[in-house]
Amino acid sequence: MAAGSVVLLTRALEALDVGGAADKINLIPQDFFAELFVDIKWKLGVAMSSDTCRSLKYPYVTVALKVADSSGQITNKCFEMTVPQFKNFFRQFKEMAAVLETV
Amino acid sequence: MAAAEQQPPAVDGGKALSALLGGIAQAAYYGKVDITEELLRGQLYPEAAPEEFRALRAKMGGLLQICSCSHVMYSALCVVSPVQAGSLAESQSNPNLEIFTHPPDAHCLVNVSLAITPKALQSIASADMDLNQLEAFLTAQTKKQGGITSDQAAVIAKFWKNHRVKIHESLVNQSCWDNVLKNMNWRVDLKSQSRHVDQINTPVAIVEMELGKYGQESEFLCLEFDEAKVSQMLKKLTEIEESMTALTQTT
Numbered sequence: 001m002a003a004g005s006v007v008l009l010t011r012a013l014e015a016l017d018v019g020g021a022a023d024k025i026n027l028i029p030q031d032f033f034a035e036l037f038v039d040i041k042w043k044l045g046v047a048m049s050s051d052t053c054r055s056l057k058y059p060y061v062t063v064a065l066k067v068a069d070s071s072g073q074i075t076n077k078c079f080e081m082t083v084p085q086f087k088n089f090f091r092q093f094k095e096m097a098a099v100l101e102t103v
Numbered sequence: 104m105a106a107a108e109q110q111p112p113a114v115d116g117g118k119a120l121s122a123l124l125g126g127i128a129q130a131a132y133y134g135k136v137d138i139t140e141e142l143l144r145g146q147l148y149p150e151a152a153p154e155e156f157r158a159l160r161a162k163m164g165g166l167l168q169i170c171s172c173s174h175v176m177y178s179a180l181c182v183v184s185p186v187q188a189g190s191l192a193e194s195q196s197n198p199n200l201e202i203f204t205h206p207p208d209a210h211c212l213v214n215v216s217l218a219i220t221p222k223a224l225q226s227i228a229s230a231d232m233d234l235n236q237l238e239a240f241l242t243a244q245t246k247k248q249g250g251i252t253s254d255q256a257a258v259i260a261k262f263w264k265n266h267r268v269k270i271h272e273s274l275v276n277q278s279c280w281d282n283v284l285k286n287m288n289w290r291v292d293l294k295s296q297s298r299h300v301d302q303i304n305t306p307v308a309i310v311e312m313e314l315g316k317y318g319q320e321s322e323f324l325c326l327e328f329d330e331a332k333v334s335q336m337l338k339k340l341t342e343i344e345e346s347m348t349a350l351t352q353t354t
Binding site: 034035036037039040042044046047050052053054055056057058059060061062065067077078079080081082083085086088089090092093094096097099100101103 | 229230231271274275277278279281282283284287289291293306308309310314324325326327328330332333334335336337339340342343344346347350351
């Protein structure tokens with residue numbers, strides 16, 4: 001959580017109620033400070049060989065998630081997934097979409 | 104030496120040996136310094152004399168060291184019945200085949216990695232041999248001077264069949280040095296209040312992703328997705344899936 005947003009938040013809370021801003025901050029759920037998903041970039045590669053294994057031959061996808069924090073600053077979060085990991089990732093988002101539709 | 108004291112019955116022979124290997128691995132490879140020789144002996148081989156156990160432990164430790172020389176922690180030791188061990192001992196032409204039997208009438212441990220060279224076993228893992236390749240490789244080994252017998256080849260084939268996937272997975276993970284997605288949780292919330300009136304009652308997905316390198320501390324990323332963003336994500340993930348399918352079809 002960026003330091004700046006804490007200051008803004010504190011000020012906003014103080015404006016609402018004279019005392020107890022610190023207590024109120026503790027009541028706010030952690031994901032209030034969730035970052036916004038902006039975009040995803042991806043790259044598919046195949047690891048052919050390594051020093052410990054001459055025949056790796058596994059495909060993997062590298063993704064870069066573009067996210068924006070509460071102050072609007074954009075950062076890239078990168079990580080790799082093997083095929084089974086990717087399939088699970090995909091499945092979770094499909095489930096999410098299904099739930100969002102029904103709510 | 105005085106007669107052995109009355110001790111609680113020993114664990115089943117084959118299991119005791121497996122447990123011993125596990126204990127050695129914990130101490131030698133995972134830094135569990137409190138697993139002492141005395142602890143292992145008391146728990147697994149209470150009726151064995153200390154010197155006898157020490158010799159067994161040293162032998163097992165040495166074998167595990169050979170097995171782990173390719174940086175993969177697996178045991179190239181197969182548990183066989185005494186009958187199988189006997190037939191292997193009789194038919195084998197390699198004087199280095201070692202059979203460990205402790206206690207004497209329980210299951211025996213056949214050291215496969217000494218029957219073929221550690222390098223050959225490493226070749227199998229490194230090449231990630233399929234069953235046809237393995238058969239050809241082992242047949243070639245049986246024809247070599249001082250090579251393995253067809254019985255030993257059968258034992259090795261059985262071992263590789265059982266362990267291949269796990270070993271390969273281990274090798275794959277060892278060669279991943281970037282962040283991976285270790286875990287992911289999500290829930291869907293309904294925004295009940297907002298500065299912008301039009302956002303009321305919009306469902307939003309909150310996703311928590313645990314990112315980090317294998318064996319290192321994780322970063323927890325908390326992201327918010329509305330319905331449109333989830334659609335955008337699904338579109339991109341579909342592209343990835345299509346690429347993966349195209350790739351596996353051509354290889």
